[in-house]
Structure formats: structure tokens, C-alpha cells
Amino acid sequence: MIHFNKTSLLFCGLLLAIPAAAAVAGEAKSGYEYIRPESRAMQDDDFENPGLLTVEQGQHLFNNKQSDASKACAECHGKDGTGLNTENIARYPVYSENAAEIVTLQKQISRCRVDNTAGKTLPTDHPDLVALETFVRNRAIGEAVNVQTDGPMTELLQKGENLYRTRYGLIDMACYHCHDLYPGQMIRGQKISQGQGNGFPAYRLDSGEITNLHQRIQQCLTLMRAEPFAADSEDIKLLGLYVMSRSNGLTIETPAVRY
Amino acid sequence: MQLHKTFIPVLLACSSLSGVANGQDSLPDDYCRWEVVDYAIGEPLCGLAGNTQRGREIVSDSSRGNCLACHQLPIPGVEAYGTIGPPLAGIAARLSVPQIRLRVVDTRNINPMSIMPGFYRDPRLINRPDKKYRGRTFLTAQQVEDVIAYLATLK
Numbered sequence: 001m002i003h004f005n006k007t008s009l010l011f012c013g014l015l016l017a018i019p020a021a022a023a024v025a026g027e028a029k030s031g032y033e034y035i036r037p038e039s040r041a042m043q044d045d046d047f048e049n050p051g052l053l054t055v056e057q058g059q060h061l062f063n064n065k066q067s068d069a070s071k072a073c074a075e076c077h078g079k080d081g082t083g084l085n086t087e088n089i090a091r092y093p094v095y096s097e098n099a100a101e102i103v104t105l106q107k108q109i110s111r112c113r114v115d116n117t118a119g120k121t122l123p124t125d126h127p128d129l130v131a132l133e134t135f136v137r138n139r140a141i142g143e144a145v146n147v148q149t150d151g152p153m154t155e156l157l158q159k160g161e162n163l164y165r166t167r168y169g170l171i172d173m174a175c176y177h178c179h180d181l182y183p184g185q186m187i188r189g190q191k192i193s194q195g196q197g198n199g200f201p202a203y204r205l206d207s208g209e210i211t212n213l214h215q216r217i218q219q220c221l222t223l224m225r226a227e228p229f230a231a232d233s234e235d236i237k238l239l240g241l242y243v244m245s246r247s248n249g250l251t252i253e254t255p256a257v258r259y
Numbered sequence: 260m261q262l263h264k265t266f267i268p269v270l271l272a273c274s275s276l277s278g279v280a281n282g283q284d285s286l287p288d289d290y291c292r293w294e295v296v297d298y299a300i301g302e303p304l305c306g307l308a309g310n311t312q313r314g315r316e317i318v319s320d321s322s323r324g325n326c327l328a329c330h331q332l333p334i335p336g337v338e339a340y341g342t343i344g345p346p347l348a349g350i351a352a353r354l355s356v357p358q359i360r361l362r363v364v365d366t367r368n369i370n371p372m373s374i375m376p377g378f379y380r381d382p383r384l385i386n387r388p389d390k391k392y393r394g395r396t397f398l399t400a401q402q403v404e405d406v407i408a409y410l411a412t413l414k
Contacts, residue, residue, distance in 0.1 A: 170376070170385055170392040177374040182343050188321075188328050189339030227389045 030250050031202075031258050034183065034193040039205065043257035051134065051203035051255025054210040058135025061128055069117040073132075076116065081139045089140035090252060093241050095152050102156060102237040106133040106212065124231040130212055134201040137254040145198050145252060147245040160242025163235060169226025175239075190259050197244040199256025206259055214240050286383065287394045293379070295368055299357035304364070304379060304400035309408025317398070317406050324378070324398060324406055333413065344375060351414045359410050363403055379403050 032040060042048045063079055065072040077083045092105035103111075106124070109132050113119040122129050149157060165176045178187070179195030186192070200213040211219070214236050218228040229236040291305035303309070318326040319334060326332060329341035333348040350359065361368060365377030378397040382388075388395070398406070 168387050172376045186342045225392045226387045
């Protein structure tokens with residue numbers, strides 16, 4: 001049984017206040033700045049970047065009617081997504097007033113498939129959905145990330161930041177520890193980045209797979225020997241939203257190459 | 260025992276305040292309690308004696324201590340080490356063995372904001388451990404004493 005007294009509450013308040021005071025609002029830097037020169041070269045070369053294979057898979061799924069569907073994405077959004085609004089893509093994740101929830105780009109694509117092409121519902125992070133997400137995000141390459149930070153987002157971002165500053169797992173670190181306090185320092189042979197979202201979905205050299213932001217956060221939690229937040233859980237959406245909002249102003253690099 | 264007794268309830272209260280679940284409600288049977296006196300732990304964990312050679316292996320092993328992930332150590336042939344924590348060459352000239360022990364066991368008794376994991380931290384204080392790590396410490400008491408024995412040689 002835990003009893004709260006004024007002293008412990010004050011002490012906790014101080015503990016929570018320390019990171020807020022210590023966080024210097026530094027300039028947002030893409031993970032591109034922290035990867036090795038050879039990895040940057042790989043990302044920049046359309047033939048060398050393995051993420052482009054996923055973009056092509058997504059492009060194929062986008063342009064062609066799937067067996068379960070009544071039409072192709074391209075019938076409304078143009079062949080190769082020429083009708084897509086790249087400024088809108090850069091706003092994801094967005095807050096849906098109607099559904100009263102955070103909607104990721106993948107979720108929007110999934111809903112559009114089901115609602116408008118009569119496609120069957122695919123589970124979150126199904127390879128087809130990740131490929132479509134990668135393709136659509138890639139259409140907005142070079143566009144600045146522009147996640148809404150006011151209105152209903154204010155409270156959600158605060159919750160996301162709280163999750164970002166919470167320690168997880170046997171390794172017992174918060175996202176904040178590595179990505180706010182130690183970017184640029186080496187962890188074994190790799191430089192720690194600011195944990196920005198602008199390059200995702202990204203091709204991970206470590207796993208050899210295309211990985212969206214939620215999957216990357218889950219993998220990081222697993223590395224912390226923590227129980228990762230489930231796909232589609234409120235926590236992963238809040239944390240993903242907060243992380244992407246930190247990338248506001250950075251240009252979309254999908255598919256980035258990351259460690 | 261005084262510091263230890265007051266510190267754990269406060270930290271537990273903090274984790275509860277921030278809405279996080281603790282890994283386990285009761286301590287595992289084999290967890291040896293330790294006592295902080297003057298920012299140090301004088302007594303070896305469970306009264307165990309450390310082995311220098313084993314400790315040297317544990318600090319380099321990424322599946323065990325993995326100290327090299329964050330610290331530079333005077334071990335030849337290591338290409339990739341971390342620069343997050345201070346280099347540990349000469350650590351035993353700067354700190355006593357009991358002071359080193361507290362830093363390995365749970366350095367947050369000294370700095371609550373430290374990034375460094377507590378290698379023998381009370382498992383009840385761990386938030387959201389994966390199922391296979393519930394109720395466990397990062398290293399066993401023997402492994403912690405081995406690491407301390409090795410670090411004690413770095414003068």
C-alpha cells in the first residue's frame with residue numbers, strides 16, 4: 001500500500017520538472033545527419049536504396065485493382081498518385097473530429113480502401129498497408145512535416161510527451177534519455193539520433209526491412225526489454241504523434257535509410 | 260538501511276503517479292537486499308565474492324553487462340564502444356569499491372535522472388518489463404560482483 005504525502009508529491013514534482021528544465025529546445029535534425037556517409041549515399045541513390053523496392057510494391061498496389069476490391073486507388077487519386085495532395089500527406093498523423101481519434105496515414109489509407117474500393121480490412125501493419133503507406137508518403141518527399149499542434153492536439157501531444165519521458169523495460173530508459181540528452185553520442189558503433197519521424201517508413205539496415213514509425217517505436221521498446229505498446233493502441237498512437245510533431249519543419253525523406 | 264527504506268516507497272509513489280504499472284508486486288525470493296550508507300554499498304551482494312576474469316567478460320558481452328555500449332573501457336581489440344557514460348579507465352582510482360557497487364547496482368540513488376540502468380535495481384521499480392524479464396534484475400548478484408571485481412582492477 002502506497003501512501004502519498006506532501007513530501008513525496010513535491011519530490012516527484014521535482015523529478016518531473018528536471019527534464020523539462022534541462023531540455024534545451026535545440027534545432028530539429030533529421031536522422032540523416034546522424035547516419036554514416038555510406039548510409040546517406042545509399043539513401044540518396046534510387047538504385048541503391050532498398051526502400052525504393054517497397055515504394056514500387058506500393059505503387060503497384062495503388063495503380064492496380066486488387067482482387068478483393070471494386071476499383072484501384074489510382075481511379076480516384078490518379079495514376080501513381082498524381083492527384084494526391086502532398087501538403088495533406090505531410091500533416092499526418094491527423095486528428096479526426098468525427099472519429100474523435102488520432103488517424104495515421106496508414107489508417108487513412110486502410111479506411112479509404114475499405115470504404116471506397118470495397119477492399120477487405122487488412123490488419124494494421126500488414127505488408128500491403130506498409131507498402132501503400134510507404135508509396136503515399138514517398139509522393140510527398142521534400143514536403144515539410146506539418147503536424148497540427150494546437151486545438152485538440154494540444155492535450156494529445158502532452159500525453160504523448162509524457163509517454164516519451166517515461167522509462168520502460170529492464171533497460172529502464174525513456175525515449176527522452178537517448179534522443180534528447182545524447183544525440184550525436186555513440187552507442188557502440190552507432191550515433192544516437194534525435195529520434196525524428198520524417199524519414200519513416202524507412203529501410204532499416206539493422207533488420208533489413210522497411211519499418212514505419214510505430215513499428216520502429218515498438219522495436220525500440222523491445223530493445224529496452226519492455227513489453228511494446230500494441231499496434232493500434234492509444235499509447236502507440238500518442239507516442240507516434242508526439243514523435244512526428246517533433247519533426248515539424250523537417251522534410252519527408254521516405255524511404256530513408258536508417259540504422 | 261535508512262536511505263533504502265525511504266527511497267523505494269518514494270520512487271514507487273512516483274511511478275504510480277505517472278500512471279505506470281510496476282513489474283511485480285513482491286520481491287523475488289533470491290533477491291538480496293542491499294543497504295546504502297554514505298552513497299555507497301559496503302557489503303557485497305548476497306555476501307558473494309567477485310571474479311575479475313568473469314567480470315571482464317561480462318562488461319564486453321552485449322547480451323550480459325554490455326557496459327561497452329555506453330562506456331569506453333581499456334580492453335584491447337574493441338572497435339565500437341559508447342560515449343554516453345564516462346570512460347572507465349582509472350575508475351578504481353577515483354571511486355572506492357563500495358562507491359562503484361552503488362553505481363552498478365542502482366546509480367539513481369545518486370542521480371535520479373541518470374540514463375544508466377540499475378543492474379541490480381529492485382525489480383518492482385521496473386516499468387512495463389517484457390514478460391520474460393518480469394521480476395528479474397539486469398544482472399545476477401554474482402555477475403554484479405564479478406563486474407565490480409573487474410572494475411576494481413582499473414586503477
